[in-house]
Amino acid sequence: MDVETRMELIKRAPTEEIIGEEELRQKLENEEKLVAYNGFEPSGN
Amino acid sequence: MRDLIEAGIEFRVYLASWHAWINKKLGGNMDKIKEAAEHFKHAFIACGIPKEKVRFIEPEEEYKEISYWEKVLAVSKELTIARALRTVEIMGRKQADALHVSDLIYTPMQVADIFQFDIDICQLGMDQRKANVVAREIGEKIGFWKPICVHTHLLQGLATPPIWPLPSDPTAQKEVLASIKMSKSKPDTCIFIYDSPEEIKRKMSNAFCPAKETKFNPVLDIAKNIVFREKEVFEIKRAERFGGDLQFESYESLEKAFADGKLHPADLKLATADVLIDVLTPVREYFEKNEDAKWTLEMMNKFAITR
Numbered sequence: 001m002d003v004e005t006r007m008e009l010i011k012r013a014p015t016e017e018i019i020g021e022e023e024l025r026q027k028l029e030n031e032e033k034l035v036a037y038n039g040f041e042p043s044g045n
Numbered sequence: 046m047r048d049l050i051e052a053g054i055e056f057r058v059y060l061a062s063w064h065a066w067i068n069k070k071l072g073g074n075m076d077k078i079k080e081a082a083e084h085f086k087h088a089f090i091a092c093g094i095p096k097e098k099v100r101f102i103e104p105e106e107e108y109k110e111i112s113y114w115e116k117v118l119a120v121s122k123e124l125t126i127a128r129a130l131r132t133v134e135i136m137g138r139k140q141a142d143a144l145h146v147s148d149l150i151y152t153p154m155q156v157a158d159i160f161q162f163d164i165d166i167c168q169l170g171m172d173q174r175k176a177n178v179v180a181r182e183i184g185e186k187i188g189f190w191k192p193i194c195v196h197t198h199l200l201q202g203l204a205t206p207p208i209w210p211l212p213s214d215p216t217a218q219k220e221v222l223a224s225i226k227m228s229k230s231k232p233d234t235c236i237f238i239y240d241s242p243e244e245i246k247r248k249m250s251n252a253f254c255p256a257k258e259t260k261f262n263p264v265l266d267i268a269k270n271i272v273f274r275e276k277e278v279f280e281i282k283r284a285e286r287f288g289g290d291l292q293f294e295s296y297e298s299l300e301k302a303f304a305d306g307k308l309h310p311a312d313l314k315l316a317t318a319d320v321l322i323d324v325l326t327p328v329r330e331y332f333e334k335n336e337d338a339k340w341t342l343e344m345m346n347k348f349a350i351t352r
Contacts, residue, residue: 036054
């Protein structure tokens with residue numbers, strides 16, 4: 001998958017803002033292995 | 046999450062039970078929080094997160110390392126009490142509600158998590174940006190790196206805002222907007238992933254959706270962030286006498302038609318509800334068919350009643 005397609009996937013809704021977009025693009029262009037995370041407080045309904 | 050995984054990025058989901066404990070979720074009862082964590086795992090899988098492509102992280106495996114607590118202190122040493130207080134909004138709290146020392150440790154722990162789990166990209170909700178900004182600012186200074194932040198939109202709650210029209214003063218407006226996000230503690234403001242079609246229809250038909258209003262409109266918000274992700278074409282059924290069916294291929298065209306008064310709120314609500322029902326059917330079925338998932342959901346409902 002090319003860098004543009006990957007960037008588009010990352011930027012699509014519900015993404016509202018990216019801080020460090022150029023750094024991200026650079027890392028994708030360098031084909032770096034990247035790790036992302038999301039965290040949640042498990043809680044009740 | 047699915048998009049990042051599709052883009053070839055390794056994904057970790059952190060079940061932050063210690064943070065929930067600090068934040069007194071489920072009465073601060075760790076046994077219940079652990080049950081909720083199991084429930085959350087099922088919820089992600091039910092929503093189509095590929096099980097084999099994510100790693101669920103639990104705090105116990107990481108927090109037993111002394112190097113983790115070293116990171117917590119390194120972050121704390123860079124954070125003034127005043128700034129730590131300003132970050133308590135990541136707990137969904139106001140500064141005045143931060144009454145315990147543990148409330149101030151919450152952000153340093155969250156920032157230390159990023160470096161402990163080797164995270165390049167923090168993909169969290171907009172409400173978490175203050176912690177991520179701290180991580181970017183101090184990461185390199187304490188010997189780590191500058192993580193990239195991908196912040197996601199938080200859906201607007203379905204209820205009518207307490208003040209309408211919204212105040213024009215930006216600070217006051219921000220406060221009102223922050224108070225009306227979807228919140229699972231207020232079930233009528235949000236759609237649960239396992240809500241029945243009838244519930245979804247009921248909640249959506251009661252949703253706040255003033256004609257021609259496009260700035261604060263939770264129904265359009267769902268259309269933008271969910272409907273157009275799932276559907277190439279958004280079809281809106283309408284009786285002939287009201288102009289017949291409509292089709293939209295982009296959110297922008299939908300928003301324009303709504304702003305121009307060419308689409309009635311009732312038709313938009315119904316069509317949006319139909320898409321939500323369609324998208325959430327496999328999720329609801331997962332929670333009906335998977336015995337373990339079903340059990341965790343029953344536990345969550347029980348916790349809600351006894352709260």
